[in-house]
Amino acid sequence: MDLTFNADEVAFRDELRAWLEAxxxxxxxxxxxxxxxxxxxxxxxRLADGGWAAVHWPAEHGGRGATLTQSAIFYEQLAxxxxxxPANVLGLLLAGPTIMTWGTPEQQERYLVPILTAEExxxxxxxxxxxxxxxxxxxxxxxxxxxxxxxTGQKVWTSMAQYAKWCMLVARTDADxxxxxxxxxxxxxxMEQDGVEIVPLKQITGxxxxxxxxxxxxxxxxxxxxxxxxxxxxxxxxxxxxxRSGLAFFLQVRMRQLLDQLISEAGERGLLDDPVVxxxxxxxxxxxxxxxxxxxxxxxxxxxxxxxxxxxSLTKWMWSDTNQxxxxxxxxxxxxxxxxxxxxxAFELLRARGNSIEGGTTEVLKNIxxxxxxxxPRLR
Amino acid sequence: MHFDLTEDQKExxxxxxxxxxxxxxxxxxREAAEGGAQYDPALWDELRQLGWPGIAxxxxxxxxxxxxxxxxxxxxxxxxxxxxxxxxxxAAAAAAIQACGSDAQRSRWLPALASxxxxxGIGTRALCADGVGxxxxxxxxxPSGEAMLVTGADCASLEAIDPxxxxxxxxxxxxxxxxxxxxxxxxxxxxxxxxxxxxxxxVAQRALEMTLAxxxxxxxxxxxxxxxxxxxxxxxxxxxxxESSRSTALFAAWAADAAPERLPEASALASAAAADGGRSVTxxxxxxxxxxxxxxxxxxxxLYKRAQLDAALLGGARQHRARLASLxxxxxx
Numbered sequence: 001m002d003l004t005f006n007a008d009e010v011a012f013r014d015e016l017r018a019w020l021e022a023x024x025x026x027x028x029x030x031x032x033x034x035x036x037x038x039x040x041x042x043x044x045x046r047l048a049d050g051g052w053a054a055v056h057w058p059a060e061h062g063g064r065g066a067t068l069t070q071s072a073i074f075y076e077q078l079a080x081x082x083x084x085x086p087a088n089v090l091g092l093l094l095a096g097p098t099i100m101t102w103g104t105p106e107q108q109e110r111y112l113v114p115i116l117t118a119e120e121x122x123x124x125x126x127x128x129x130x131x132x133x134x135x136x137x138x139x140x141x142x143x144x145x146x147x148x149x150x151x152t153g154q155k156v157w158t159s160m161a162q163y164a165k166w167c168m169l170v171a172r173t174d175a176d177x178x179x180x181x182x183x184x185x186x187x188x189x190x191m192e193q194d195g196v197e198i199v200p201l202k203q204i205t206g207x208x209x210x211x212x213x214x215x216x217x218x219x220x221x222x223x224x225x226x227x228x229x230x231x232x233x234x235x236x237x238x239x240x241x242x243x244r245s246g247l248a249f250f251l252q253v254r255m256r257q258l259l260d261q262l263i264s265e266a267g268e269r270g271l272l273d274d275p276v277v278x279x280x281x282x283x284x285x286x287x288x289x290x291x292x293x294x295x296x297x298x299x300x301x302x303x304x305x306x307x308x309x310x311x312x313s314l315t316k317w318m319w320s321d322t323n324q325x326x327x328x329x330x331x332x333x334x335x336x337x338x339x340x341x342x343x344x345x346a347f348e349l350l351r352a353r354g355n356s357i358e359g360g361t362t363e364v365l366k367n368i369x370x371x372x373x374x375x376x377p378r379l380r
Numbered sequence: 381m382h383f384d385l386t387e388d389q390k391e392x393x394x395x396x397x398x399x400x401x402x403x404x405x406x407x408x409x410r411e412a413a414e415g416g417a418q419y420d421p422a423l424w425d426e427l428r429q430l431g432w433p434g435i436a437x438x439x440x441x442x443x444x445x446x447x448x449x450x451x452x453x454x455x456x457x458x459x460x461x462x463x464x465x466x467x468x469x470x471a472a473a474a475a476a477i478q479a480c481g482s483d484a485q486r487s488r489w490l491p492a493l494a495s496x497x498x499x500x501g502i503g504t505r506a507l508c509a510d511g512v513g514x515x516x517x518x519x520x521x522x523p524s525g526e527a528m529l530v531t532g533a534d535c536a537s538l539e540a541i542d543p544x545x546x547x548x549x550x551x552x553x554x555x556x557x558x559x560x561x562x563x564x565x566x567x568x569x570x571x572x573x574x575x576x577x578x579x580x581x582x583v584a585q586r587a588l589e590m591t592l593a594x595x596x597x598x599x600x601x602x603x604x605x606x607x608x609x610x611x612x613x614x615x616x617x618x619x620x621x622x623e624s625s626r627s628t629a630l631f632a633a634w635a636a637d638a639a640p641e642r643l644p645e646a647s648a649l650a651s652a653a654a655a656d657g658g659r660s661v662t663x664x665x666x667x668x669x670x671x672x673x674x675x676x677x678x679x680x681x682x683l684y685k686r687a688q689l690d691a692a693l694l695g696g697a698r699q700h701r702a703r704l705a706s707l708x709x710x711x712x713x
Contacts (some may be wrong), residue, residue, distance in 0.1 A: 001391070001449055001634050003383045009381060011486035069381045263705075263712045272709050276700065282701025285708045286628075286652050293383070293627040300383040309624045318620065369619060374592055379607035 003296070005073070012070045016077050019050055025083035033207070037087060037163055044086035044118040046283040053116050054092050061100065061108070062116045068299045072249040079253035089300075090160060091115035091122035093247065095168050098239045102186070102227035111166070111188070123164035125189065125213055126154040126236065136181035136233065140215060142171040149173070149220045151195070155356070157163045161198045162211060162215065168239060170219075170232045177230075184232030188224040195219065205350045206341075247297055248315055255323050256288050258348065262330050268302035271333060280329050287322040291315060310373045317365050320355035327352045383630070389453050396457035399426075404463040406679040411541040412464035413682065424465050424496065432448060433467065433520040434494025438476035441490035443478070448571065448636035451475050452578035452629060459582025462682045464544045467497040469510035472575035473500030473518045476527060479636070480559045480568040485529060489516055501535065501548065502572055503693055511535035511548030518558065519550065520569045521697075527568035542685035567640065570647035573694055576634035578646075579656035580690050581629045584622040584658050587665035587683045594669055611668060618664050621657040628653040645707050652700035658687035 005013060005237040025043050029035040048062075056071040059062025066074065078085070086092060096115045099107055114120035131138040140153025151171055161167070167189040177183030189196070195218035200208035227235035263272070263281055271277045294311050301309035327349040331338045338345035354364040370376045386394065411430055412420050427433065436451040437443020444450075451471060458467055474493040484655050492498035502518050511517055517530040533553025540547040558565045577618035590600050592615060593605030606628060631649035635642040662684035666673040671682050691697070 001385060001630065003631065003634055003639070006383055228428065260650060260708070260712045263709050267712070272705065278705040279701050281696060282652070282703070282705035285704045286649055286701065290624045290627055290653060291648050293631050294623060296381060297383045297627055298628075304382075304384060310619060311627070314620050314623055318624075341530050341703065363613075366613045366616040367609065367618040370609075374612075374619060376592070376596065376612050376615060377604050377607040379603060379609075 005069070009067075009069055011075060013077060016052065016074060017081075019052065020077060020081040020083065021254055023050060025081070028084065035048070037160075040084045040087035041118045041121075041163075043084055044088055047086055048117045049185060052194045053086055053094065053118075054354065057096060057100070057112075057116070061096075061112050066168045068303055072295070072299055075247065075250035076253050079250045079257070083138065085247075085250060086118065087163070088115055089116045090168075091118075091166075092170060093121070094124060094239045094242055095122040095166070097242045098235060099187075099188075101224065102231075102235050102290075103239050106223070107188070107226065111138075114165075120165040120169065121160055121163045122166045123158050123161045123191070123213075124239070125158060126239075127157045127167035127254060128154060129156055131272050133361055135236065136184070138170060138172065138184070140169070140171040141175070142185060142187065142220070144173075145280050147183075147222045149222070149225075150214045151187070151189065151218040151220060152349075153215050153260070156201070156210075157194070158198075158211045158213045159209050161191065161213055162318070167191055167213070169215075170236050175246065181233040183230060184236070185229050186226045186232040186235035187220045188222075188226055189218060189220050204273075204353065205347055208309070229343050252288070253292055255319065255326065256292075258323075259284050259288055259326055262333065265330075266333050269333070277333060280332075284322065284329065287318065291318045291322060294318065301336075307353050313365065313369045313373050317356075317362050318362060319368075320352075320362060323355050324352045384523070385449070385453065389390045389449060392450055392597035393453045393457060396454055397485040399430075399488050400457055400463060404461040406462070406680075406682070409462050409464055409544055409682055410550045410679070416543070418465075419466060419546070423700070424464065424467075427465060427467060428496030431494075433470045433496040434474060434490075435471060435647050437478045437490050437494040441486055441494055442480070442680075443474070443490065443494040447570055448475060448479075448574065448633045451575060452633035455575055455578040456582035456585070456629075460581035460586045462544055462583065462586065462686055465572040466510040466546070468545075468575065468579055469502045469514070470496065470499045470622045473502050473516065475575065476518055476558065476568040476571045477529075479571060480527070480564045481529075482559050485558065491531075501550075503547075503550075504695075507538070507540075507552040507692055508535065508550045509689075509691075509693060510546055511550055512537055513547055515554070517550060518556070518568065518572065520572070523617050524566070525569050526561055527572070528565070529558055530555040540685075542682075544686060545683055545689065547689065567643060570632075570643050573651045574636055574643075574647050576627065576690050576693050576707075577625065577629040577650035578633060578693075580654035580658035580687060581626045583687050583690065584625055584661040587680060588615070588618045588622050590680060590683075591618065591665045591668045593638070596664035597605065598670070605668075605670075614664050614668055620663045621661050624651070625653045625657040645704070648700040648703045648707070651694045652697045652704065655691040655694045655697040659684075659691050662687040667684070 053065040055066040055074045059065045099111050128138050142149040142151050169187040169189040173185040174183030195216050197214040199212045201210045202208050295315050298308050299314040330345045371378050431444050434443030435446050439445040477489050497517035500516050501514035502507045503509050511533045514694045519528050519530050532552040534551045535548040538547040538549050596604050598605050629648040632646040635646040665680045672678045
């Protein structure tokens with residue numbers, strides 16, 4: 001057992017730190033979401049120029065072939081430096097690895113480099129109004145016409161659709177398949193065409209991170225099927241398996257920074273001597289550390305056994321719970337000023353409600369833990 | 381970075397699990413408990429012969445020359461078995477004396493503790509595990525947290541709710557600081573709490589496994605109760621708390637030897653997680669067992685009671701959360 005970074009990991013971290021110091025992301029532009037996104041896009045271009053945009057990708061595709069631990073270090077350091085996630089995060093974390101796994105050489109040649117440079121942004125067309133946790137229930141249809149597919153349906157919670165050139169789209173190509181997860185196909189959909197309508201979805205924070213996507217006769221050529229017709233469920237699983245590994249470390253450091261800020265503000269108000277406040281802050285510190293340690297245990301398990309151990313299913317749940325508890329405590333400690341429109345804490349409080357829903361609700365995660373990790377019988 | 385046991389440590393764990401499954405079944409634990417915490421002498425003899433009490437004691441003092449992680453591995457397994465032995469107190473005291481004691485203290489106490497010829501007690505004057513009959517006590521002073529070596533004290537048996545271990549209150553006796561006192565003696569307390577936390581991980585793991593086995597078997601309304609989502613969610617929560625305790629207990633055991641500067645925080649993390657986690661997981665085990673879980677006949681209550689007393693030996697979670705809050709505040713500045 002060794003909880004220190006080895007020489008390679010230290011070298012990786014130090015090189016990255018030095019680069020981040022020499023290339024600060026700077027201050028984000030205020031207010032305007034488009035300007036903010038432009039800033040992140042520019043940031044990714046700089047990362048790509050420095051060879052840091054996709055450290056977990058193999059060197060042949062412009063990455064550094066980073067180990068899981070190095071990749072975790074990358075996201076930790078990025079957050080620690082106050083830098084944003086690269087603009088094309090869905091492309092880097094989801095589309096790229098999925099295309100590397102399932103794509104033809106032509107597809108890999110065509111799509112990977114523009115993902116890396118943020119020249120082409122990607123979004124993810126999985127969830128639908130009636131297919132959230134139950135993804136296989138999706139209804140969007142793709143019908144073959146000549147050497148094209150014609151897509152009709154609706155997607156929801158599509159972040160970055162307004163900036164995206166491409167969409168990872170899962171649609172039903174065989175309505176008569178005996179099981180609902182059969183008969184699905186994974187498409188690479190060009191967003192810049194008639195038949196694709198993007199409607200921003202205003203969320204409880206007042207912002208619009210997400211969109212609804214209305215597909216009415218959108219077209220995808222045969223060449224843009226990924227992983228074969230009827231194989232969409234498996235390809236989608238590759239995407240989903242990638243989803244939970246990289247971001248966790250970034251989010252965890254961000255939460256730590258938020259806690260440190262709350263401690264600092266509580267200190268300014270002379271509240272650290274209040275035993276109730278100290279107890280709650282101590283609990284949050286514990287939870288943040290448990291999350292960090294457990295996430296590292298998960299990495300070791302994957303590096304050793306090729307799959308996460310029982311602890312691997314727990315970190316998303318821990319994170320969302322803790323972030324909600326943290327932002328709620330801020331409202332308790334800071335009072336109305338944390339509940340004022342435009343106040344950063346108000347945003348964090350409201351945004352945190354999404355944490356236990358996005359990327360798998362806590363309820364469904366508990367079901368998954370119970371059935372797949374604990375081996376309890378299913379009753380559904 | 382490799383946050384897992386080494387192959388050697390896994391082997392120790394496997395051997396301990398097998399041995400204790402054979403020698404310390406719940407039937408044996410029950411015998412000891414119902415006999416008024418009369419420890420199982422055959423089991424203790426066997427553990428002594430295997431050299432377990434001296435696992436973290438240097439070879440020059442008759443120990444195995446291994447460290448805090450190996451001690452934690454054994455303690456997790458003894459917690460898993462809820463074994464009725466003075467192992468925790470003796471081995472944790474020996475490990476603390478080895479790491480933090482003076483040369484004279486080491487020479488005086490370690491050979492006898494490592495061989496198990498003598499036993500030790502750990503805790504406070506208000507609650508001392510295995511004080512009665514112990515050759516030496518390692519007591520934590522309040523509020524400094526320094527560990528004192530106490531001999532010749534009056535130990536009065538305390539009839540605690542956990543009958544699988546002997547507890548005592550302590551008065552009088554001659555005390556001297558462990559080592560030169562100060563930070564070293566505080567670190568001894570951190571090591572002892574890290575050891576207790578490791579035991580709690582085993583207690584929680586056993587409670588979880590017993591519960592899973594029960595809810596898969598027990599049928600109501602024609603189906604296993606483990607298919608009910610409310611029961612499943614409870615089990616998932618038990619896993620979360622068990623693994624949270626495990627992450628922090630392993631961190632504390634590792635820090636004790638490999639990164640002593642991180643031990644104060646690591647030990648506070650492990651103590652806070654174990655004190656609350658152990659109680660919560662074992663309480664859930666009783667609940668998930670339904671009516672049978674509330675009977676003396678079922679074995680889950682041994683685990684619940686051990687978790688309660690371990691939490692008390694840890695000093696409760698609240699003081700550790702307070703320590704964590706002040707550590708975090710100091711870092712923020």
